[in-house]
Amino acid sequence: MPRTSFTPATRGTYRKTVSIPADEFGKPKTNPPEIVDQGDVTLYALTVDTDKMTYTFPIPSDYAGGDMEFLVIWTNDGGVDDNGKAAKWQLDYQVSGEGDSIDGDHGNSPKSVEDTYTSASGWIEHHTTAMTIGSSDFTGKLCILLKISAVTPAGTALTCEPHLLGICYTYTAIWGRKG
Numbered sequence: 001m002p003r004t005s006f007t008p009a010t011r012g013t014y015r016k017t018v019s020i021p022a023d024e025f026g027k028p029k030t031n032p033p034e035i036v037d038q039g040d041v042t043l044y045a046l047t048v049d050t051d052k053m054t055y056t057f058p059i060p061s062d063y064a065g066g067d068m069e070f071l072v073i074w075t076n077d078g079g080v081d082d083n084g085k086a087a088k089w090q091l092d093y094q095v096s097g098e099g100d101s102i103d104g105d106h107g108n109s110p111k112s113v114e115d116t117y118t119s120a121s122g123w124i125e126h127h128t129t130a131m132t133i134g135s136s137d138f139t140g141k142l143c144i145l146l147k148i149s150a151v152t153p154a155g156t157a158l159t160c161e162p163h164l165l166g167i168c169y170t171y172t173a174i175w176g177r178k179g
Contacts, residue, residue: 012064012174012175013064013172013173013174013175014172014173014175015170015171015172015173016060016062016170016171016172016173017168017169017170018060018168018169018170019073019166019167019168020055020166020167020168020169021041021042021165021166022042022043022044022053022164022165022166022167023042024055024166025044025053025054025055025148026053026054026055026056027044027053028052028053028054031047031050031051031052032051033045033046033047033051033052033053033161033164034161036077036163038078038123041165043075043163043164043165044163044164045077045160045161045162045163046149046150046161046162046163046164047150047161048150048151048152048157048161048162049149049150049151049152051149051150051161052147052148052149053147053148053149053164054145054146054147054148055145055146055148055167056143056144056145056146057143057144057146058142058143059138059141059142059143059144060171060173062173062174063171063172063173063174064171064172064173064174065135065172066135066171066172067132067133067134067135067171068132068133068135068138068144068169068170068171069130069131069132069133069169069170069171070091070111070130070131070132070133070146070167070168070169071113071127071128071129071130071131071167071168071169072089072091072113072115072127072128072148072164072167073125073126073127073164073165073166073167073168074087074089074115074125074126074128074162074163074164074165075117075122075123075124075125075126075162075163075165076117076122076123076124076158076159076160076162076163077122077160077161077163078122078123079122079160080122080158080159080160081120081121082117082119082122082158082159082160083117083118083119083120084116084117084118084156085116085117085155085156085157085158085159086114086115086116086117086153086154086155086156086157086158087114087115087117087150087153087157087158087162088112088113088114088115088150088151088152088153088154089112089113089114089115089128089131089148089149089150089151089162090110090111090112090148090149090150090151091109091110091111091112091131091146091147091148092105092109092110092146092147092149093105093106093109093110093111093133093137093144093145093146093147094106094109094144094145095137095138095141095143095144095145096141096142096143096145097140097141097142097143098142100141102145106137108133108134108137111131111132111133112131112151113128113129113130113131114153114154114155115128115129116155117158125165127168130170146167148164148167150162150164
């Protein structure tokens with residue numbers, strides 16, 4: 001189940017962050033990632049430039065307007081010193097409403113971010129910087145459809161497949177409404 005956190009903003013609204021573990025995503029039939037259980041956490045080892053994870057969710061009913069920010073929560077494989085090596089995450093997306101085609105990506109898609117692993121030991125949780133989907137991309141729509149994948153980074157790549165733990169998204173919400 002997604003977890004949320006709250007950060008006060010202006011009167012009547014606040015910044016809300018929702019955390020979604022990777023095991024809640026839809027595992028595609030083609031190019032599915034390898035499932036790895038580490039302690040009580042399910043991870044997905046994504047083969048770079050091949051595997052993907054998908055997630056579809058409605059525009060939250062407490063959404064007050066503005067952009068949505070997405071970040072990826074990830075780690076390495078836990079067995080190798082990848083300190084200073086890079087992973088690059090890509091977020092392809094589409095928005096839809098009733099009667100819309102669900103084929104292809106939004107014109108402003110994909111978003112991507114490169115992140116550096118900063119530990120000599122394994123299984124350390126990392127959060128990327130935010131990838132922003134502008135409010136104009138989904139105004140008047142009902143759902144956001146995401147595809148998350150690991151792609152070749154510009155820097156020195158991890159020695160293993162990057163492991164997806166989940167995503168977080170942050171938006172401005174209205175007090176008193178449920179998301």
